[in-house]
Amino acid sequence: MSLDDAQQFASDNYSGICPEAWEAMAAANTGHAPAYGEDAWTTRAADAFRTLFETPCEVFFAFNGTAANALALASLCQSYHSVLCADSAHVETDECGAPEFFSNGSKLLTVRTEGGKLTPQAIRGLATNRSDIHFPRPRAVTITQPTETGQVYTLSEIRALSAECRRLGLALHMDGARFANACASLGCSAADMTWRSGVDVLCFGGTKNGMHAGEAVVFFDAKLAEDFGYRCKQAGQLASKMRFLSAPWVGMLESGAWLRNAQHGNACAARFAAAVSGLPGVSALFPVEANAVFLSLPPAMAEGLRSRGWRFYTFIGGGARFMFAWDARDERIDQLIADLNALAAVAA
Numbered sequence: 430m431s432l433d434d435a436q437q438f439a440s441d442n443y444s445g446i447c448p449e450a451w452e453a454m455a456a457a458n459t460g461h462a463p464a465y466g467e468d469a470w471t472t473r474a475a476d477a478f479r480t481l482f483e484t485p486c487e488v489f490f491a492f493n494g495t496a497a498n499a500l501a502l503a504s505l506c507q508s509y510h511s512v513l514c515a516d517s518a519h520v521e522t523d524e525c526g527a528p529e530f531f532s533n534g535s536k537l538l539t540v541r542t543e544g545g546k547l548t549p550q551a552i553r554g555l556a557t558n559r560s561d562i563h564f565p566r567p568r569a570v571t572i573t574q575p576t577e578t579g580q581v582y583t584l585s586e587i588r589a590l591s592a593e594c595r596r597l598g599l600a601l602h603m604d605g606a607r608f609a610n611a612c613a614s615l616g617c618s619a620a621d622m623t624w625r626s627g628v629d630v631l632c633f634g635g636t637k638n639g640m641h642a643g644e645a646v647v648f649f650d651a652k653l654a655e656d657f658g659y660r661c662k663q664a665g666q667l668a669s670k671m672r673f674l675s676a677p678w679v680g681m682l683e684s685g686a687w688l689r690n691a692q693h694g695n696a697c698a699a700r701f702a703a704a705v706s707g708l709p710g711v712s713a714l715f716p717v718e719a720n721a722v723f724l725s726l727p728p729a730m731a732e733g734l735r736s737r738g739w740r741f742y743t744f745i746g747g748g749a750r751f752m753f754a755w756d757a758r759d760e761r762i763d764q765l766i767a768d769l770n771a772l773a774a775v776a777a
């Protein structure tokens with residue numbers, strides 16, 4: 430194995446495709462099938478979502494999370510509306526203005542948060558601050574589950590948020606780029622995490638969960654899904670060979686890989702955090718509740734890790750971020766732990 434093939438924990442999208450997704454794509458790769466989602470795989474994938482969510486939801490398949498979020502939010506808003514989100518939300522910090530672009534100008538209004546979690550009070554404060562004609566009218570709230578720094582909203586937190594949204598006349602969107610990790614973390618059903626807790630629209634991430642690409646936009650209120658297909662097509666998000674975007678979901682959902690993959694990533698993160706957070710100079714910046722570990726490291730240790738070949742991001746959440754994907758290997762995690770131990774010993 431060359432150095433470039435050595436497993437890294439910089440991002441969960443450094444990983445490849447899990448066997449269940451790959452096999453479903455291979456199975457879909459026989460003969461011809463109708464295009465643009467009229468095929469049997471796409472029907473089966475949408476049905477698998479309905480089974481998982483225990484409700485007749487409307488499901489659409491987009492290529493990536495930025496498009497899924499932007500189009501889902503656009504479907505909730507007119508151009509003069511606004512969307513409330515955390516200051517660290519991916520839609521605000523990492524989507525290059527796509528939500529504003531695809532909604533023709535609906536403005537994101539950010540709230541300062543701890544660990545990226547919105548609260549009912551924060552929403553109320555922002556939504557009721559102004560009601561005059563000069564200010565974009567609040568129409569939706571988006572929460573990231575788990576947050577960008579790996580915290581998981583509890584069901585009661587989601588319910589309190591959705592209750593506040595109802596009172597304020599706002600729709601509730603969930604950016605679930607790592608939705609599976611949140612379900613694994615809480616051990617709750619996908620239904621409890623979403624519509625039973627008042628979520629109107631979910632973007633369910635497949636890429637970081639082990640697929641080659643693809644996020645599902647799941648509407649729990651069919652009315653909100655009206656015309657969404659046209660929105661996807663206009664935005665260049667309607668796959669003509671749709672079966673290759675939908676079949677992996679069949680593999681993930683019908684086999685249970687979606688949850689197993691997430692449980693594995695979460696367990697790796699917990700083990701890694703427990704092993705290193707006692708080292709001199711090293712501490713976890715955020716509670717480890719999903720598959721992310723953010724470490725505060727002395728600069729020399731961060732430098733040392735990089736010179737030993739490790740890659741990690743420092744532009745999210747401050748500190749060094751380590752993400753554990755479906756295929757995180759124990760030996761590689763042990764190497765990272767050993768390198769951190771060695772660097773801590775030198776620094777001490």
Ligand SMILES: *Cc1c(COP(=O)(O)O)cnc(C)c1O
Pocket residue numbers: 493494495496498519520573576577604606607636637
């Ligand atoms: C990765 C991610 C997305 C989607 O990103 P794409 O690169 O567009 O697929 C959305 N939200 C969050 C919180 C993410 O981590």
